[in-house]
Amino acid sequence: MKLIGDGISKRYFRKTKKANYFYAVQKTDIEIKEGNITVITGRSGSGKSTLLNMLAGLLEPTEGKVYFDDRDIYSMSDKELSILRNENVGVIPQGQTGLSSLTVMENVVLPYYMYKKGENIEKRAEELLETVGMAELSNAYPTELSGGENRRAAIARALIQDPGIILADEPTGDLDDENTRIVLELLRKTADSGKAVLLVTHENEAVNYADIVYKMDGGVLTV
Amino acid sequence: MTKRLMFKNIVKRSGRSLALMILSAFLSFSVFGGYIAITSMQNGLNSLESRLGADIIAVPDKAAHDIEAILIQGTPGYFYMDKSNMEKIKQIEGVEAVSPQYFLASLSAGCCSVPVQVIGFEPETDFSIQPWIKESYGANLGTDELLAGANINTDVGENLKFYNHICKVVGKLEKTGTELDNAVYTNGSTVKALMSAAKETGVGVLEKNDPEKLISSVLIKVKDGYDIDSISDNINIHIRHVTAVRTQNMIEGLSQSLMGISGMTKVLMAAVWILSLVIMAIAFSMIINERKREFAVLRVIGASRRTLAVTVLSEAAVIGLAGGLTGVIAGFLILFPFEGVLTDKFGMPYLAPNISNIISAALIAVISSVIAGSLTSAFSAARISRIDTGLILREGN
Numbered sequence: 001m002k003l004i005g006d007g008i009s010k011r012y013f014r015k016t017k018k019a020n021y022f023y024a025v026q027k028t029d030i031e032i033k034e035g036n037i038t039v040i041t042g043r044s045g046s047g048k049s050t051l052l053n054m055l056a057g058l059l060e061p062t063e064g065k066v067y068f069d070d071r072d073i074y075s076m077s078d079k080e081l082s083i084l085r086n087e088n089v090g091v092i093p094q095g096q097t098g099l100s101s102l103t104v105m106e107n108v109v110l111p112y113y114m115y116k117k118g119e120n121i122e123k124r125a126e127e128l129l130e131t132v133g134m135a136e137l138s139n140a141y142p143t144e145l146s147g148g149e150n151r152r153a154a155i156a157r158a159l160i161q162d163p164g165i166i167l168a169d170e171p172t173g174d175l176d177d178e179n180t181r182i183v184l185e186l187l188r189k190t191a192d193s194g195k196a197v198l199l200v201t202h203e204n205e206a207v208n209y210a211d212i213v214y215k216m217d218g219g220v221l222t223v
Numbered sequence: 224m225t226k227r228l229m230f231k232n233i234v235k236r237s238g239r240s241l242a243l244m245i246l247s248a249f250l251s252f253s254v255f256g257g258y259i260a261i262t263s264m265q266n267g268l269n270s271l272e273s274r275l276g277a278d279i280i281a282v283p284d285k286a287a288h289d290i291e292a293i294l295i296q297g298t299p300g301y302f303y304m305d306k307s308n309m310e311k312i313k314q315i316e317g318v319e320a321v322s323p324q325y326f327l328a329s330l331s332a333g334c335c336s337v338p339v340q341v342i343g344f345e346p347e348t349d350f351s352i353q354p355w356i357k358e359s360y361g362a363n364l365g366t367d368e369l370l371a372g373a374n375i376n377t378d379v380g381e382n383l384k385f386y387n388h389i390c391k392v393v394g395k396l397e398k399t400g401t402e403l404d405n406a407v408y409t410n411g412s413t414v415k416a417l418m419s420a421a422k423e424t425g426v427g428v429l430e431k432n433d434p435e436k437l438i439s440s441v442l443i444k445v446k447d448g449y450d451i452d453s454i455s456d457n458i459n460i461h462i463r464h465v466t467a468v469r470t471q472n473m474i475e476g477l478s479q480s481l482m483g484i485s486g487m488t489k490v491l492m493a494a495v496w497i498l499s500l501v502i503m504a505i506a507f508s509m510i511i512n513e514r515k516r517e518f519a520v521l522r523v524i525g526a527s528r529r530t531l532a533v534t535v536l537s538e539a540a541v542i543g544l545a546g547g548l549t550g551v552i553a554g555f556l557i558l559f560p561f562e563g564v565l566t567d568k569f570g571m572p573y574l575a576p577n578i579s580n581i582i583s584a585a586l587i588a589v590i591s592s593v594i595a596g597s598l599t600s601a602f603s604a605a606r607i608s609r610i611d612t613g614l615i616l617r618e619g620n
């Protein structure tokens with residue numbers, strides 16, 4: 001599976017010195033290849049999250065198209081696209097994203113039960129939580145966790161459906177060196193098992209795990 | 224799992240859910256309680272109207288208020304006039320049937336701590352009491368036999384003593400929801416015997432009179448095609464010392480207060496509904512705002528826009544259902560045990576509707592509360608289904 005951004009850009013209406021609008025992401029071609037970790041680094045506000053959200057099917061580009069295995073995802077119905085994301089795209093959004101009324105375990109298995117029932121997915125969830133060092137906390141609620149713990153739960157949640165594509169927006173943001181290494185190794189292993197991984201990060205360390213590294217600056221993506 | 228998420232959302236945010244539930248409970252309570260109270264009063268009124276069973280009641284001049292007191296307010300009393308008045312009334316053009324009644328108030332009877340109204344009737348001519356009695360008691364009343372109104376605390380077979388005269392309770396009458404439930408009924412000869420007994424114990428008005436020559440009131444049925452008002456006017460003009468009262472007029476006051484009460488209830492209900500709906504709509508909209516991020520996360524993990532809307536709606540519907548049931552249960556717990564209090568408070572005859580009416584009222588109340596929940600959250604649901612996930616996720620932190 002692969003994800004292609006074909007000439008995508010995002011324009012926002014916001015007054016600048018020159019015009020009423022500006023491009024958070026300039027016209028960009030990008031391909032997230034299977035078996036690879038693609039890293040995007042860049043300053044805050046440079047447009048990284050905007051690009052990632054467009055690729056995730058969560059933000060319609062102003063121009064251009066996003067292809068998932070040759071299918072133009074923004075021409076799909078909401079339901080089709082939702083199911084596609086549910087099954088094939090693991091998104092780790094920036095910030096805290098645990099559902100506060102569910103336990104860590106319930107949060108992690110939620111994507112699975114969204115469109116299916118039965119089957120004991122909890123075992124896989126336990127393994128994933130184990131890997132990210134969260135096994136002990138599986139019955140805790142997000143509000144009882146630290147930022148880093150919540151982030152690791154979100155990583156387990158993104159991987160529960162074994163998606164072909166992983167889009168991670170600063171997954172190591174709140175993590176210490178040890179946990180950063182664990183998460184990066186997990187993403188590396190995931191990529192090596194044939195998945196396509198996009199990693200948006202400030203972490204210099206991440207470059208060591210990457211196959212392709214882009215830099216984002218003022219909405220412009222460069223190699 | 225989305226069901227699970229919904230229930231956990233409700234349970235984990237119990238304070239908020241409870242507040243919304245209580246609002247929904249008010250909604251269903253107002254529908255259910257309002258309906259039951261109003262219908263019961265209407266039923267009571269209808270029952271009173273049919274129980275009175277006469278177009279006009281003629282009483283001694285000074286007793287126009289007493290008859291109302293006895294029949295409508297349930298204050299025991301007695302008054303008498305000469306039997307000959309009935310013959311005079313019978314002669315009046317347009318009068319179809321007449322039947323005398325005899326009133327006696329016992330000071331006390333074995334059954335009851337308060338005075339009991341005794342009402343006697345002539346089985347041969349009576350057209351108002353017997354149709355009702357037939358519903359509960361088939362045979363004719365014998366001497367010293369009586370029928371007890373539904374509220375009289377006695378059982379069939381027991382003896383009741385009035386003025387040292389013993390009567391046997393041979394039947395208990397169907398509840399009418401009116402003050403007639405607080406009286407006992409005998410035939411003419413029994414009530415005359417009681418009157419004689421009363422005379423012996425020194426009841427004032429009876430002292431110089433012979434009970435055999437007395438009656439209390441005359442129930443009058445008017446022939447079809449005759450104007451009830453003009454006949455009652457005729458009686459008032461032509462027969463001395465007798466006042467004719469239209470039963471319709473006696474009930475008039477009650478039906479007016481019923482209209483007042485039901486109007487007030489409707490205003491109150493409307494106020495409860497408008498207030499609750501507005502508060503609920505605001506509450507849902509606030510809740511949705513606060514939970515925007517949560518819904519954005521659901522989008523991220525693959526919830527469709529429709530799923531989001533359904534989640535919001537079904538949470539609201541479940542709360543509406545729980546609240547609706549609570550309101551109806553509260554209605555049952557408040558309305559039925561305290562029927563007596565309500566009756567006293569409003570001074571209205573009160574006869575609860577039958578069980579199938581009660582059940583359908585309960586159902587309608589619950590359903591309307593569920594609909595209210597869904598309706599007030601519909602706008603929020605529509606809004607949430609259009610959320611801009613990317614934007615909201617950026618807003619976080």
Ligand SMILES: Nc1ncnc2c1ncn2[C@@H]1O[C@H](COP(=O)(O)OP(=O)(O)OP(=O)(O)O)[C@@H](O)[C@H]1O
Nearest residue numbers: 012014024043044045046047048049050051614617
């Ligand atoms: N909805 C919007 N309306 C207007 N401007 C927006 C909107 N969304 C993003 N922007 C702007 O677009 C630019 C890129 O935002 P984006 O979130 O992609 O940055 P980022 O590279 O992810 O930053 P960070 O590293 O801080 O997460 C920013 O200048 C931001 O203010």
Ligand SMILES: [Mg+2]
Nearest residue numbers: 048049050094
């Ligand atoms: Mg960002």
